[in-house]
Amino acid sequence: MKLDRRTLLRGAGSVAIGLPALEEMTRSRPAAAQSMGVPERLVTVFFGLGLDPSWQRDFSGALEPYAGLSSKMSMCSVEVGQGSVGGAHCNTATVVFVGERQSSVNIAGGPSIDQRLRREKDPTGATLVSGIWWRRGACDAQAQRVYNPDGSPRPPVKRPSQVFDQVFGQIGGGGGSGGGGSDPEVEAQRRELRLRRSVLDTVMDQVRSLQGGASPLGPASKAKLDQHLQSIREIETQLAPADEILDPVEEPGDVSSCAAQAPTDPNVGADYDRFTYGTGDSAPEIAWPDYQRVFRLHADLWVTALRCDAVRFGNLMFESAGGHTNLRGSYTALGRSTSFPGSSQHDSYFHGNQKNEAELYQHFAQSNIAYFLEQLDDANHLEPNGKTVLDNTTVVIGTEYGWNHSRSQAFHAVAGGSGRFRSGFFTDRTMNCIDFYNAVLLGHGVEADIGAATNVDSEGDGTVILA
Amino acid sequence: MGEERLPFEPLSPVVRRLTRVELLNTVADVFDIQLGPGDLPSLPTERPLEGFVNISTGQTVLPDHVRGFAQLAEALATRVDVPALRRRLGGCDDADANCARRFLEDLGPLLFRRPASALDLDPWVELFETAFAEGLSFDESVPWVLRGMVQAPDFLYLLEPEREGDGPARSLDGASMAARLSYALWATAPDDELRAAAADGRLETQDGVRAQVTRMLADESRLLPVLDRYVVDWARIASIPDGDGLQDELTEAASLYYRRLATEDLGLFDLLTEPTAVLTPALAEGYGVEVSGDGPRTYQVPEGGGLLGQPGVLAGMTNADGGAVVARGLFLEKQLFCDEVPEPPDSLQGLIDEFADAQPANASDREIAEIRMARDECGSCHSAFDPLAFGFERFDFRGRLRTVDEHGNSLRTDGWIPGRFVPGGELQPYADLPDYLSQLAELEQVKRCLVQRQIEFFTSRRLEEAQAEAVDRVLEAAPEGRFPALVAAILTDPVFTTRKVVE
Numbered sequence: 023m024k025l026d027r028r029t030l031l032r033g034a035g036s037v038a039i040g041l042p043a044l045e046e047m048t049r050s051r052p053a054a055a056q057s058m059g060v061p062e063r064l065v066t067v068f069f070g071l072g073l074d075p076s077w078q079r080d081f082s083g084a085l086e087p088y089a090g091l092s093s094k095m096s097m098c099s100v101e102v103g104q105g106s107v108g109g110a111h112c113n114t115a116t117v118v119f120v121g122e123r124q125s126s127v128n129i130a131g132g133p134s135i136d137q138r139l140r141r142e143k144d145p146t147g148a149t150l151v152s153g154i155w156w157r158r159g160a161c162d163a164q165a166q167r168v169y170n171p172d173g174s175p176r177p178p179v180k181r182p183s184q185v186f187d188q189v190f191g192q193i194g195g196g197g198g199s200g201g202g203g204s205d206p207e208v209e210a211q212r213r214e215l216r217l218r219r220s221v222l223d224t225v226m227d228q229v230r231s232l233q234g235g236a237s238p239l240g241p242a243s244k245a246k247l248d249q250h251l252q253s254i255r256e257i258e259t260q261l262a263p264a265d266e267i268l269d270p271v272e273e274p275g276d277v278s279s280c281a282a283q284a285p286t287d288p289n290v291g292a293d294y295d296r297f298t299y300g301t302g303d304s305a306p307e308i309a310w311p312d313y314q315r316v317f318r319l320h321a322d323l324w325v326t327a328l329r330c331d332a333v334r335f336g337n338l339m340f341e342s343a344g345g346h347t348n349l350r351g352s353y354t355a356l357g358r359s360t361s362f363p364g365s366s367q368h369d370s371y372f373h374g375n376q377k378n379e380a381e382l383y384q385h386f387a388q389s390n391i392a393y394f395l396e397q398l399d400d401a402n403h404l405e406p407n408g409k410t411v412l413d414n415t416t417v418v419i420g421t422e423y424g425w426n427h428s429r430s431q432a433f434h435a436v437a438g439g440s441g442r443f444r445s446g447f448f449t450d451r452t453m454n455c456i457d458f459y460n461a462v463l464l465g466h467g468v469e470a471d472i473g474a475a476t477n478v479d480s481e482g483d484g485t486v487i488l489a
Numbered sequence: 490m491g492e493e494r495l496p497f498e499p500l501s502p503v504v505r506r507l508t509r510v511e512l513l514n515t516v517a518d519v520f521d522i523q524l525g526p527g528d529l530p531s532l533p534t535e536r537p538l539e540g541f542v543n544i545s546t547g548q549t550v551l552p553d554h555v556r557g558f559a560q561l562a563e564a565l566a567t568r569v570d571v572p573a574l575r576r577r578l579g580g581c582d583d584a585d586a587n588c589a590r591r592f593l594e595d596l597g598p599l600l601f602r603r604p605a606s607a608l609d610l611d612p613w614v615e616l617f618e619t620a621f622a623e624g625l626s627f628d629e630s631v632p633w634v635l636r637g638m639v640q641a642p643d644f645l646y647l648l649e650p651e652r653e654g655d656g657p658a659r660s661l662d663g664a665s666m667a668a669r670l671s672y673a674l675w676a677t678a679p680d681d682e683l684r685a686a687a688a689d690g691r692l693e694t695q696d697g698v699r700a701q702v703t704r705m706l707a708d709e710s711r712l713l714p715v716l717d718r719y720v721v722d723w724a725r726i727a728s729i730p731d732g733d734g735l736q737d738e739l740t741e742a743a744s745l746y747y748r749r750l751a752t753e754d755l756g757l758f759d760l761l762t763e764p765t766a767v768l769t770p771a772l773a774e775g776y777g778v779e780v781s782g783d784g785p786r787t788y789q790v791p792e793g794g795g796l797l798g799q800p801g802v803l804a805g806m807t808n809a810d811g812g813a814v815v816a817r818g819l820f821l822e823k824q825l826f827c828d829e830v831p832e833p834p835d836s837l838q839g840l841i842d843e844f845a846d847a848q849p850a851n852a853s854d855r856e857i858a859e860i861r862m863a864r865d866e867c868g869s870c871h872s873a874f875d876p877l878a879f880g881f882e883r884f885d886f887r888g889r890l891r892t893v894d895e896h897g898n899s900l901r902t903d904g905w906i907p908g909r910f911v912p913g914g915e916l917q918p919y920a921d922l923p924d925y926l927s928q929l930a931e932l933e934q935v936k937r938c939l940v941q942r943q944i945e946f947f948t949s950r951r952l953e954e955a956q957a958e959a960v961d962r963v964l965e966a967a968p969e970g971r972f973p974a975l976v977a978a979i980l981t982d983p984v985f986t987t988r989k990v991v992e
Contacts (some may be wrong), residue, residue, distance in 0.1 A: 110833075110841070113832055126539065126546075127538075127540070128536075128547075129538060129546075131546070148552070149552070161809070162536055170549070174548075174549040174550075175538075175549060176549070176551055177533065177551075187531075188552075188553070213623050213624075216623070217623065217633050218621055219560075220616060220619045220620075220633070220637075221616065221633060221636045221637040221640070224612050224613070224615075224616050224637045224641075225637050225640045225641055226639045228612065228642055228643065229610060229641075229642050232642055232648070238648075238650050238651050238991070239502075239504060239648070240501065240502060240503070240991035240992070241989065242501065242503045242546075243502065243503050243504040246503070246504055246506075246545070246548070246550065246646075247504070247642060247646075249549070250550040250554075250555070250642065250645075253550050253551055253552045253554060253555045254555050255553045256552045257555060257556060260556075261559055282987075302643070306732075309624070373845055373846060374846070375846065427841070450692045453626070480834045483686075
C-alpha cells in the first residue's frame with residue numbers, strides 16, 4: 023500500500039475537507055497507545071459568562087446535560103483571582119486555567135495548565151486550540167485560553183478546516199504526498215525527505231546553539247528561542263516526516279478506525295465565519311442550531327484528534343469570555359422555553375439580570391460540552407486498556423464568573439481523568455482556582471506551585487477532588 | 490558612540506522577530522522575488538499585544554509561525570533563479586561545488602545581516618554538501634540551503650551580539666546598528682550603503698548615523714508604509730470590525746493622513762490640531778462634508794480633524810468594551826498621557842452592573858458618565874479619564890459626525906481635562922473640540938507621551954520609567970516634533986544605539 027490515502031470528507035453540501043495521510047500522524051507517535059499503555063492527556067473546555075451558584079449544586083438546572091456523566095465528573099466552584107490589567111471579562115479570563123495574575127493585557131502570568139502538563143508529559147507533542155466565539159472589544163485575551171510558559175498566548179484556530187490542516191495536514195507538498203509510482207520516483211521522494219530532515223536538523227541546531235551556555239543572549243531572548251524550538255518540535259513530523267512512511271506497515275484497525283471516526287458533515291463554509299468568529303460591538307444574529315452545528319464539528323474534530331492520538335493537550339472553547347454571540351431561535355429545556363433574543367447573551371441576560379433565560383442559555387452551552395464528553399465516552403472506541411477515551415483523558419471544564427461578573431463561585435469541573443479524581447459535587451467548598459488547578463496537576467503527579475509567581479494566596483484545599 | 494551619556498538606563502536586549510512585512514520585504518530585496526501574504530498562509534495574524542507588532546515582548550512563536558516560515562522557505566526555494574543568484578554571488582560561473590563556500594560567504598551577510606567573518610557558515614556549507622552528495626547539481630543544491638537559512642534564527646530574529654567593555658550599557662556594533670536602522674525606517678534588510686557604513690565604522694558616530702537617517706527618510710517608497718504600520722497599531726485600527734465594509738477605507742484614510750507627518754512640514758504635535766481629515770467619499774458623507782471627488786482626499790473639517798479626528802482613529806479608539814465614553818477615555822489616557830488607571834476592585838463589580846441597569850433609558854452617554862462620576866466609588870477613577878472623551882461626543886463609533894444621538898439628545902463637545910494631567914492640578918475646561926485639541930497639544934505630558942510611543946516603535950521595545958530621560962533628550966533635540974529631527978534624535982540617542990549588558 024503506497025502513500026496516496028488522502029481522505030476527502032465530503033458533506034451534504036459542497037464543502038470538502040482534505041484529511042491527508044492520516045496514518046502518518048498516528049505513526050508519528052512513539053507507538054503510544056499500543057506499547058506504552060494510554061497516554062496522559064489534559065483538555066480544557068471553556069464556556070463564557072458563568073453559572074449562578076444555585077445552578078451548580080445538582081443536575082436539575084443548567085447542568086442537567088451532564089446527568090448521564092455524573093459518575094465521571096467532579097464539580098466545583100472556584101474563586102477566579104482578579105487579573106491586574108484589562109477590563110471585565112479580560113482580566114479574569116486570562117486567569118482561567120492559568121491561576122497566576124497577568125501583568126499585561128493579553129499576556130498571561132504563566133502557562134495554562136494544559137501546557138504546564140504537556141511540558142512534563144509530551145514536550146514534543148502537538149497542542150490544539152479551537153472553538154467558536156464572538157467577542158467584543160480590543161481584549162484578545164477574551165478568546166485566548168492556552169498560554170505558553172512565558173504567558174504568551176496560543177490563539178484559537180477558528181475554522182474547522184483549519185483544524186484539519188493543523189492537526190492532520192502537512193505543509194509545502196513535501197514528503198509523504200503523492201501516489202505509488204515507480205522505484206525512481208520513490209527514490210526521489212526518499213531523497214527529498216532526507217534533505218528535509220537535514221534542513222530541519224540544521225535549523226534546530228542553530229536554535230539550540232543560541233540557547234546554550236555560550237549563547238550571547240539573555241534569559242528573555244533564550245525563552246523566545248525556546249518557544250521557537252518547542253514549536254518546531256510540535257510539528258516536526260509534519261515538516262520532515264520520517265522516510266519510512268514511504269513503506270508503511272499495515273496496521274489493521276489503526277488508520278481505518280481513525281478515518282471512520284472523522285466527522286462527515288458539514289456545511290462548514292465561510293458562511294459561518296461572520297456569525298461565529300469575530301470582534302465588534304454587534305455580532306450578526308445566528309440561529310442556535312447553526313451555532314451548535316459548528317461547535318459540534320469542532321468537538322468531533324477534537325474527538326478524532328484524541329482517538330487517533332494526534333493531540334493530547336489544548337483547549338476547546340464554547341464562546342469567549344464576555345459572550346457576545348447573538349443567538350436567536352426558540353430553545354426548550356428544563357420544562358420551559360425561551361426565545362433567544364438575537365442580542366448578545368452578555369447584554370440581555372447577564373446585564374439584564376434575566377436568570378431564567380440565562381439558565382436556559384447555559385443549558386444550551388452545557389449540552390454541547392456534554393456532547394463532546396459523550397463522544398469521548400463512546401464505548402465503540404475503547405482504548406487498549408479497555409476504557410473509553412474520556413476515561414483516559416482529563417477534561418477540565420471552566421468558566422470566568424459566577425453569576426453576573428462575580429469572581430467567586432465560577433463553575434469548574436473535571437471529567438474523566440483515569441481514576442485520578444473523585445466524582446460528585448464539591449461546590450460548597452471555598453477554593454481559589456489556584457488550589458483547583460494545582461490539584462488537577464497533582465492528580466497527574468506534578469507538584470505545581472501555581473500562584474507562587476504572583477503571590478496569589480491559597481484559599482482552600484483543592485485536593486478534595488482527588489481520588 | 491561619541492560622548493558618553495551615562496547615567497541612563499539602557500533597554501534590555503530581547504531578540505525580536507521580523508514581522509510578516511519585514512520578512513517579505515527582505516526576501517524581495519535580497520532575492521528580487523516578490524512573495525505575498527498568500528505564500529505564507531499559516532503565519533498567524535499579527536497583533537500589537539505590547540502596542541506595536543514589532544515589539545519583542547508582545548511577539549509569540551507558535552507552531553503556525555513555524556509553518557509560515559516553512560512555507561516562506563518553500564516558496565523561495567521553488568522560485569529562486571539560482572543561476573542568476575550564483576552569477577551575482579561568489580562569482581560561481583562554473584557551478585563548481587568548491588564554489589559553495591564563496592557563494593555562502595556572499596549570501597550569508599545579506600540574509601543574516603552580519604559580515605561573513607562574524608558568521609559561522611560551516612553548517613550551511615555542510616547542508617550544501619549533503620544535498621550535493623545526494624547527486625544534486627550545484628543549482629539544485631542551493632535551494633535546500635536557502636530553505637534552511639531563511640528558517641534560521643539569524644534570519645528570523647534581530648540578534649545583536651554584546652560587545653566587550655565595561656558598565657551596564659554597550660553600544661551596538663555596526664552591523665547591528667545597520668539592521669536596526671534599516672528595519673526601523675524601511676522594514677527591510679540593510680542596503681549596500683548601510684552595510685558599507687557599518688563596515689567602515691561610520692555608524693559608530695552620531696554624524697554617521699544622522700547621515701544615513703537623512704538618506705533613508707528621503708526614500709518615501711520604503712518609509713511611508715512603515716508609517717502606516719505605526720498609526721494602524723497605535724490607534725488599534727487593525728481590529729475594528731468590518732460590518733459595514735468600510736474597514737479598508739478607514740485604515741487607508743487614517744494612514745494617508747498620518748503620512749503627512751513625513752511628507753509635509755508638520756510637527757508631531759501639530760498633528761493634533763491641524764483641521765483637516767483624509768476622507769473617501771463614503772467617509773466624507775459620514776463626516777458631513779461635501780464630497781469633491783473620487784478616492785481619498787484631504788478635506789477641511791473645522792469641527793474636528795487632526796490625528797484624533799480621523800474616522801479610522803475614532804473607530805479604533807472606540808473599539809473596546811465599556812461604551813464610547815469609557816473606551817475613548819481609556820484610549821486617550823493611554824495613548825496621549827501614557828497613563829493607565831487600575832482595574833476596578835472585585836467589590837465594585839456588582840455595583841457596576843447595577844449602575845448599568847439603573848440608567849434612564851434615554852440618557853445620553855455624557856449624562857450617564859456624569860452620574861457615574863458623581864458617585865464616589867466610580868468617580869474616583871472615571872473622573873480621571875471619562876472627561877477626556879467628551880470632546881469627541883459628536884462622533885459615533887465609526888467616526889461619523891452627528892448632532893443628536895439615537896435618543897434625540899443634543900450632543901455637545903465641551904468638557905475638561907482632568908486636573909491630574911494639568912500642571913498645578915486644576916482641571917482645565919475646554920469649549921469645544923478644536924479648543925480641546927489645542928490645549929492637548931500644549932500639554933507637556935501629551936508631548937512626552939507621543940514621543941515615548943515613537944521611541945517604542947523605533948526601538949521595538951516598551952519603555953519603562955527608567956528610560957524617561959530618553960524622552961527628555963529627544964524632546965530637547967526635536968522640540969516641535971518635526972519628523973526628520975524627531976527620527977534623527979531617536980535613532981542617534983543611546984536608547985536606540987545601546988543595549989543593556991546581559992547579566
